[in-house]
Amino acid sequence: MMTLLRIIRFTFQHFWRNFWLSLITVSMLFLTLLTVNILLGLNVLTDTVVRVIEERVDVSVYFKTTSSEETVRNAAGYLRGLSQVRDVEIIAPDEALERFRVRHEKNTFILSSLEEVGGNPFGYTLVVRAQSANDFSFILEALDHPQFRDEIRDRDFSNYASLVDRLMETMGKVRVFGFVLSGVFLLIAILIIVNMVRVTVFVHREEIGIMKLVGATNTFIRAPYILEAFLYGLLATIGVVVVIFPIVAILEPWFDAYFQTVHSNLFDYFVQNGLFIFGVEFVGISFITLIFTLFAMRKYLRV
Amino acid sequence: MVSFRLMGHPLTPLSLPVSRVRGDQQPIHQKSIHFSEVSQQKIFFTISTFSIFSLSLFDPPFMIRLKNVSKVYHPQTVALQHVNLHIKPGEFVSVVGQSGTGKSTFAKLLYAEERPTDGNVIIGGWDISRIRDAEVPLLRRQIGVVFQDFKLLSKKTVSENVAFALQVAGARHGHIRDLVPHVLHIVNLQEKANRYPRQLSGGEQQRVAIARALVHRPKIIVADEPTGNLDAVHTHDIINLLKKINEFGTTIILVTHNREIVNSLRKRVITLDHGEIVSDQEEGRYRL
Ligand SMILES: Nc1ncnc2c1ncn2[C@@H]1O[C@H](COP(=O)(O)OP(=O)(O)OP(=O)(O)O)[C@@H](O)[C@H]1O
Numbered sequence A: 001m002m003t004l005l006r007i008i009r010f011t012f013q014h015f016w017r018n019f020w021l022s023l024i025t026v027s028m029l030f031l032t033l034l035t036v037n038i039l040l041g042l043n044v045l046t047d048t049v050v051r052v053i054e055e056r057v058d059v060s061v062y063f064k065t066t067s068s069e070e071t072v073r074n075a076a077g078y079l080r081g082l083s084q085v086r087d088v089e090i091i092a093p094d095e096a097l098e099r100f101r102v103r104h105e106k107n108t109f110i111l112s113s114l115e116e117v118g119g120n121p122f123g124y125t126l127v128v129r130a131q132s133a134n135d136f137s138f139i140l141e142a143l144d145h146p147q148f149r150d151e152i153r154d155r156d157f158s159n160y161a162s163l164v165d166r167l168m169e170t171m172g173k174v175r176v177f178g179f180v181l182s183g184v185f186l187l188i189a190i191l192i193i194v195n196m197v198r199v200t201v202f203v204h205r206e207e208i209g210i211m212k213l214v215g216a217t218n219t220f221i222r223a224p225y226i227l228e229a230f231l232y233g234l235l236a237t238i239g240v241v242v243v244i245f246p247i248v249a250i251l252e253p254w255f256d257a258y259f260q261t262v263h264s265n266l267f268d269y270f271v272q273n274g275l276f277i278f279g280v281e282f283v284g285i286s287f288i289t290l291i292f293t294l295f296a297m298r299k300y301l302r303v
Numbered sequence B: 001m002v003s004f005r006l007m008g009h010p011l012t013p014l015s016l017p018v019s020r021v022r023g024d025q026q027p028i029h030q031k032s033i034h035f036s037e038v039s040q041q042k043i044f045f046t047i048s049t050f051s052i053f054s055l056s057l058f059d060p061p062f063m064i065r066l067k068n069v070s071k072v073y074h075p076q077t078v079a080l081q082h083v084n085l086h087i088k089p090g091e092f093v094s095v096v097g098q099s100g101t102g103k104s105t106f107a108k109l110l111y112a113e114e115r116p117t118d119g120n121v122i123i124g125g126w127d128i129s130r131i132r133d134a135e136v137p138l139l140r141r142q143i144g145v146v147f148q149d150f151k152l153l154s155k156k157t158v159s160e161n162v163a164f165a166l167q168v169a170g171a172r173h174g175h176i177r178d179l180v181p182h183v184l185h186i187v188n189l190q191e192k193a194n195r196y197p198r199q200l201s202g203g204e205q206q207r208v209a210i211a212r213a214l215v216h217r218p219k220i221i222v223a224d225e226p227t228g229n230l231d232a233v234h235t236h237d238i239i240n241l242l243k244k245i246n247e248f249g250t251t252i253i254l255v256t257h258n259r260e261i262v263n264s265l266r267k268r269v270i271t272l273d274h275g276e277i278v279s280d281q282e283e284g285r286y287r288l
């Protein structure tokens, strides 16, 4: 007990009396953790982007003007029964015409050609949204059903399909890139920590030797270094917590304005998972520091 | 801690690791074990400053004994060969010799920084020739070491440096608080207790080192060229301090190059040459 108190006192003394070295160490660990958290945030944003795309992408299925409302309702019911379909909107011919008019309000040429055609050139339209962008190909096949095939005039899916494919591909690449980047950063972080620890221990090698000469056991010499690793880890984690939340709070409205319909929930993500995220980060970074400290000390602890 | 209670006990030649305090290596003066820490303290503080170091009442046959000791450094450097040596408790022994003749190696064998390649090193009844790493701290808490370059902890103050030697052994806070100023007083540094080593002169730093070596009341002080970095005045101070400590019974091994010191001491002088003892004289003189 007394020894423990003594070791705790030594740890803080060591920390303060080597203030610059401690500060540099904590800063390095802080930057490492900051990077990790930025990558986590990016991952959340990637998810948001995917959701935004999925939300916006839909397939319009245009029925022939001759198709009856009943056929269209059947088709809608059939599609709604598919688990891949999020929702189906039925647009009646009148409404379709109205929407078309509104959309091309300013284009007198189009409007006048519409007059020339006379009557309503639109049939029923189904707007289909999928659960996920991956499901469109399945829905496409489902629409090939013999019951509806001949009733359908057109689908503007093909354009979307390639768009979705491209986007999915891009998102996939972004994810892989994120992973690789995380890995690279983690590797760099570990290299920095290892090097920093080696420098620290090297600076203290004389001290370690002297302690041995006056009869300190290896455990007694090591103990403050072990505690110090956790102190560094704790300070770096606290620093990251203090920095991350304001940044996220500032950025979130900005992201949300950009994505409009979809909420990124970035702040909530850090609030809800904060204990876990920062807990794991604290333990992880402390142990990495600790392991490499003990490893670097080994050389100087031999009799 | 058992080792601490045993430590500094005036009646045991040297505290052995608990595992060794059994069988043939048991200290001979076992009858006195009942002396408590408290009575020791009393003796220490009331009777006289350094009575605790006195071993004159109980003359164990030897404090340091080397039996046919050789030390060969990897790969081929012979630092010591066939050294036989007895040093009695309370002796003041100067070790002289040219550079590279194995003086520091001899000192390192005593505080187990090196192990002999051959032969036995026995300190206070404890054969440390094959001492285990884990037992080395226990040995070092009973031997004071002093070096040319002081070897103070630069981030600790004077009193913290001295206290550290007690803290490593798990000494109680109160004990440390009482003892450290006392020892600093002996080396006349009580006013500079809160300074850092870099704020002291060389001689003062060396006195701190000696205070640290003294504080756990060692049976032996090994000083490897303690005056090597000091001017004549400080050298004189340090040697006087060592003499004073010796007068209270601590065995002193002084490695030195300083002719005047050796000649003025009029104590035993061991001369090494190429790793061998070429002369060993009571009241010797420096001759090379
Ligand atoms: N760790 C070591 N490894 C290899 N050789 C060593 C080592 N330490 C000392 N030696 C060699 O052992 C011999 C004795 O060295 P030692 O340090 O004991 O000499 P010394 O008498 O103390 O010399 P000085 O008066 O210069 O301090 C020297 O030749 C030295 O080069």
Ligand SMILES: [Mg+2]
Pocket: B103, B104, B105, B224
């Ligand atoms: Mg030497």
